[in-house]
Amino acid sequence: MGAQSHYLILDYEEQLSGAILEIGGDNGEKSTDFYAGFAYKKQQFSFHTVDINKNIYNRTKELAKKVPNMQSYCTSGEEFLKETFPSFNEKICYAYLDNFDWNSHEGTPRDEWPDWMIQIEDEYKSRGVELTQENSAAAHLTQTMLIEPFVADKCLIQFDDTYGNAGEYFGGKGMTAVPHLINKGWNILVCDNNTVVLSNF
Numbered sequence: 001m002g003a004q005s006h007y008l009i010l011d012y013e014e015q016l017s018g019a020i021l022e023i024g025g026d027n028g029e030k031s032t033d034f035y036a037g038f039a040y041k042k043q044q045f046s047f048h049t050v051d052i053n054k055n056i057y058n059r060t061k062e063l064a065k066k067v068p069n070m071q072s073y074c075t076s077g078e079e080f081l082k083e084t085f086p087s088f089n090e091k092i093c094y095a096y097l098d099n100f101d102w103n104s105h106e107g108t109p110r111d112e113w114p115d116w117m118i119q120i121e122d123e124y125k126s127r128g129v130e131l132t133q134e135n136s137a138a139a140h141l142t143q144t145m146l147i148e149p150f151v152a153d154k155c156l157i158q159f160d161d162t163y164g165n166a167g168e169y170f171g172g173k174g175m176t177a178v179p180h181l182i183n184k185g186w187n188i189l190v191c192d193n194n195t196v197v198l199s200n201f
Contacts, residue, residue, distance in 0.1 A: 098173075
């Protein structure tokens with residue numbers, strides 16, 4: 001499904017109602033623009049987009065000014081779910097988790113990394129965060145566990161940059177969060193080389 005995988009919500013929009021949550025605003029993938037447009041046309045949904053990167057936040061903040069039922073936040077997904085979302089009295093019907101970058105070059109000499117990967121790691125270091133695959137997976141698991149108390153009766157959770165062979169193994173950002181949800185009875189709807197989507201119905 002690749003970069004267009006966020007379109008999956010269109011297949012389930014008649015079954016869903018509540019809040020759309022994006023953790024990790026888009027950086028060229030157009031996911032935020034898509035969800036904003038979707039929410040603008042479908043007023044029964046609210047849309048919350050969260051990113052700790054100020055540049056991404058500044059762009060999504062401007063977009064939110066045009067969409068009455070959209071809000072943008074400059075914080076981590078964990079802090080948003082702990083400190084902010086509980087006050088909204090909303091249920092999450094769709095969560096799109098695409099934050100805490102996955103360093104596929106981990107384990108190779110840094111001077112062999114592409115420039116964009118080095119820039120990303122430097123940005124994380126400036127925030128005092130170590131960019132590792134373990135930390136990325138841990139962040140997505142923590143966010144998933146914080147989302148669980150707020151899921152709607154019908155909810156989808158989508159992990160970008162996640163891959164696997166359903167029932168055997170998972171890799172990428174959702175490598176620990178996906179098995180966690182499966183153990184809780186969630187069902188896999190999509191599992192390909194870039195995204196995994198699960199539902200609780």
